[in-house]
Amino acid sequence: MDYTNEPDCKLPLALIVNMPELKENPFRSRIVESFSEDGMGNLSFNEFVDMFSVLSEMAPRELKAIYAFKIYDFNVDNYLCKEDLEKTLNRLTKEELTPEEVELVCEKAIEEADLDGDNKLSYADFENMITRAPDFLSTFHIRI
Amino acid sequence: MPSRTIGRNRGAIISQYYNRTMQLRRHKQSRPSIRDFSRSARPSIRGYGMETDSPDAEDTKRERLVNNLQNLSVSDRIRMLQAMPLSVAEKSELRRLTLQKERRTRSGSQIPCCSRLKYYIIIAVKQSWFSCLSFLHSLQLWQVALKTVSGRFGTGVLSYFLFLKTLLFFNLFLFLVVGAFLVLPQAVLPPVLLSANHSFSGLELLTGAGYFSDTVMYYGYYCNYTLRRHCSDEGGGQNISVSNGTMLACVSKRLSYNMPLAYFFTIVSAFFITCIILVYSMSKSFGQSFRIDKSHSILAMKVFCSWDFKVIKKTSVKLMSENICIQLKELLAEVNHKRVRNSCLQNLGRLMIHCLAWTICVAGTIACVLSIYFFSQYMRQDLKKRSNGPLSTQNPLLNEASLLALPVVVSLINVLLPCLFNLAAWMEDYESPTVRTYVAIGRNLMLKVSVLGVLCYHWLGRMAVDFENDNFMCWESFVGQELYRFLLMDFIFTLLDTLLGEFLWGMFSKRVLKRRRKPVFDIARNVLELIYGQTLAWLGVLFTPLLPAVQLLKLLLLFYIKKSSVMMNCQAPRKPYRVSQMTTIFITLLCFPSFLGASVCVTYTMWSINPSSSCGPFRGLKTMFQAGKRWVEDLEKDNPNLSVLARAHSYLVENPLFLFVGAGIFLIVIYFHSQVVDGQRKIIGLLQEQIENEGEDKKFLITRLQSIHELKRTTVRRLKSQDSSC
Numbered sequence: 001m002d003y004t005n006e007p008d009c010k011l012p013l014a015l016i017v018n019m020p021e022l023k024e025n026p027f028r029s030r031i032v033e034s035f036s037e038d039g040m041g042n043l044s045f046n047e048f049v050d051m052f053s054v055l056s057e058m059a060p061r062e063l064k065a066i067y068a069f070k071i072y073d074f075n076v077d078n079y080l081c082k083e084d085l086e087k088t089l090n091r092l093t094k095e096e097l098t099p100e101e102v103e104l105v106c107e108k109a110i111e112e113a114d115l116d117g118d119n120k121l122s123y124a125d126f127e128n129m130i131t132r133a134p135d136f137l138s139t140f141h142i143r144i
Numbered sequence: 145m146p147s148r149t150i151g152r153n154r155g156a157i158i159s160q161y162y163n164r165t166m167q168l169r170r171h172k173q174s175r176p177s178i179r180d181f182s183r184s185a186r187p188s189i190r191g192y193g194m195e196t197d198s199p200d201a202e203d204t205k206r207e208r209l210v211n212n213l214q215n216l217s218v219s220d221r222i223r224m225l226q227a228m229p230l231s232v233a234e235k236s237e238l239r240r241l242t243l244q245k246e247r248r249t250r251s252g253s254q255i256p257c258c259s260r261l262k263y264y265i266i267i268a269v270k271q272s273w274f275s276c277l278s279f280l281h282s283l284q285l286w287q288v289a290l291k292t293v294s295g296r297f298g299t300g301v302l303s304y305f306l307f308l309k310t311l312l313f314f315n316l317f318l319f320l321v322v323g324a325f326l327v328l329p330q331a332v333l334p335p336v337l338l339s340a341n342h343s344f345s346g347l348e349l350l351t352g353a354g355y356f357s358d359t360v361m362y363y364g365y366y367c368n369y370t371l372r373r374h375c376s377d378e379g380g381g382q383n384i385s386v387s388n389g390t391m392l393a394c395v396s397k398r399l400s401y402n403m404p405l406a407y408f409f410t411i412v413s414a415f416f417i418t419c420i421i422l423v424y425s426m427s428k429s430f431g432q433s434f435r436i437d438k439s440h441s442i443l444a445m446k447v448f449c450s451w452d453f454k455v456i457k458k459t460s461v462k463l464m465s466e467n468i469c470i471q472l473k474e475l476l477a478e479v480n481h482k483r484v485r486n487s488c489l490q491n492l493g494r495l496m497i498h499c500l501a502w503t504i505c506v507a508g509t510i511a512c513v514l515s516i517y518f519f520s521q522y523m524r525q526d527l528k529k530r531s532n533g534p535l536s537t538q539n540p541l542l543n544e545a546s547l548l549a550l551p552v553v554v555s556l557i558n559v560l561l562p563c564l565f566n567l568a569a570w571m572e573d574y575e576s577p578t579v580r581t582y583v584a585i586g587r588n589l590m591l592k593v594s595v596l597g598v599l600c601y602h603w604l605g606r607m608a609v610d611f612e613n614d615n616f617m618c619w620e621s622f623v624g625q626e627l628y629r630f631l632l633m634d635f636i637f638t639l640l641d642t643l644l645g646e647f648l649w650g651m652f653s654k655r656v657l658k659r660r661r662k663p664v665f666d667i668a669r670n671v672l673e674l675i676y677g678q679t680l681a682w683l684g685v686l687f688t689p690l691l692p693a694v695q696l697l698k699l700l701l702l703f704y705i706k707k708s709s710v711m712m713n714c715q716a717p718r719k720p721y722r723v724s725q726m727t728t729i730f731i732t733l734l735c736f737p738s739f740l741g742a743s744v745c746v747t748y749t750m751w752s753i754n755p756s757s758s759c760g761p762f763r764g765l766k767t768m769f770q771a772g773k774r775w776v777e778d779l780e781k782d783n784p785n786l787s788v789l790a791r792a793h794s795y796l797v798e799n800p801l802f803l804f805v806g807a808g809i810f811l812i813v814i815y816f817h818s819q820v821v822d823g824q825r826k827i828i829g830l831l832q833e834q835i836e837n838e839g840e841d842k843k844f845l846i847t848r849l850q851s852i853h854e855l856k857r858t859t860v861r862r863l864k865s866q867d868s869s870c
Contacts, residue, residue: 020456024461046231050231068448089447089472092468092469093469097472105472108443109444110444115835115836116835116842129445130448134724135449139454140449143294
């Protein structure tokens, strides 16, 4: 894999998620997939730079919110539906919560954040909720 | 629906940002006068300067976006480009196209040669500035250390180290300014010393007295006349005032340096610039962390915003998952079950316990403050007795060591009393961890403010007067030495606290108490200790110009010691720690009680207290402030055309009415802005209601449509069945 001779080469997902900054992150595969053009997690150099520039300190809040939404949207339908939330929760807590608790948390979360009443979170709902969380900018940040 | 997609589609992103740039252009354009209005058919862009858009270049969305970007100012363009969710390759392509177009349009028009030269110069300066900035960025201090700490402990503990780094830069700035303007000139041209030179014994490093007392470190060393180079007579008469300088036939009269004026203005401007930097960083931090506090979507926020992406160590990640799990369970319990109403008696019981705890804390603080007051008085009498006693019985080393008693007592109080506060908090058993943290910070702050208050009274109210009356020695140098001792003792006790509190306690709890978990790093207490140390440094700059250097060294050492201690002994905090809010609180505490208190003391010293008559750059003057006034008077005497300046000085700076009026206007502006913010908050509430109503409307319309559709289908089916039956 010689970058100087083949500038268009793409790194596979399995190699990138072994980086020390991403290795223990439960969302590592989703992070890499949301920045890849083909959706499978193979990143070219430009996409790699993209990923770390969005996750850096200087990226503006709106940009981070957009990509955070993409990361949490597991089934890539532009909405955060209940299944997406369930998957997020299971990865966050490493399946320590009981299924009833997971169900309850998802219901309550959607109830709280959904403004237009369609039982799933669109980007506008997500962004509205993120603006109320001042810690988002500091936690959605990877140092390299 | 266009508002629902977030633009996986590149075209959608480009048109969205085209609209945004168009709006931005409209806002930035000022309305031209009526006669410049063109007769365009489109009233919305009439008079906005959009007619200069060439009509033939607008065939693709991208071209239009590039055109808009080109017409924005540079900072707006950069901000817009940064916020676009496109890939880096696309953004660089857009930027290149924008600059290319710019160059083309520029060279097309008839620009005179000197303007083009001006543009080239500006571009060259900007490029060199950017490369300088990137060089500074790459020199980042402690990059690897901060990454290790954040990788293991997360953003909370990292904020302590970032705060330490901020304080380091403040001290570096102070050291550079004071060093360049005060220490360096005086060190290069030293005055003649009257008293005998002390020998160096090791105790100086602790007490700051002895060998250090007649060096450039303290106020008393500085001259009160204008320093001149190549003057044979400069070592002589120590009381040559500025206006008599012409009596000496100096060769290089131009290379003169007015020491009293320099001292006064350096200190004042250093404080002023520090104030501006502090207020700016405070407002920036406040803006980032201020959110309209509606605890509406706590659960959703916890799910999406609580994962700290900086943590990379496996055990810490596991711990973080456990913590989030526990917090979610607690939140669920809170959200689901209605809070059990306590009975009246239980409420009363809780109130009594709170009152008792607060009484204990306040009583403890008052007791400590009174003890410091009386002990300082006793030490003052003791010092007087020792120095006035017969010389044969004096032991100079013991005399110096006795100076350390007061700092040791104050540092002990600073370390022990927070333990009492912790006990009281444990007794009270707060439900919410944020309330507990705020109460702890409040109590510690109360202790430190009262301790510093009584010490300032002791130094400025008692010592200054006593020394003048007794004609003892330079009271400013003595106060400077006291501050040096306090700073050093604070450092030593922090070291001891780290050693005993974290290291030994960790080993004790692991071996003897057999606890699995290591002790937690108390962020709030450590940050408050940093703020206390910085207050001492700011108080002492006037009396000890080298104190920022001492504080700088102390902070450097503290960073490495705390880092090793944290890595070895502690674990990440279990309770949720709201980083932005706490950082804002700490910066506010640094600005308001700490910096404000220090500047009030320094201003009081400069404005009202008589400087000592035997040493220092202000001897012979009534107050330190007179140095500036005397210089203006001398200017007026030398050059009568500058009488305007003298009059302006006496009306604006010395007249308190001007300051009152200025402060009043400032307060009115602040009130106005707070009202605007209130109004905006109300509008946001109304808009949210509107969004919810629209959602309801949508649901209603969809169900109506469905029911009508159902009705139509059943009627059609019935008609069909009727037809078939006929």
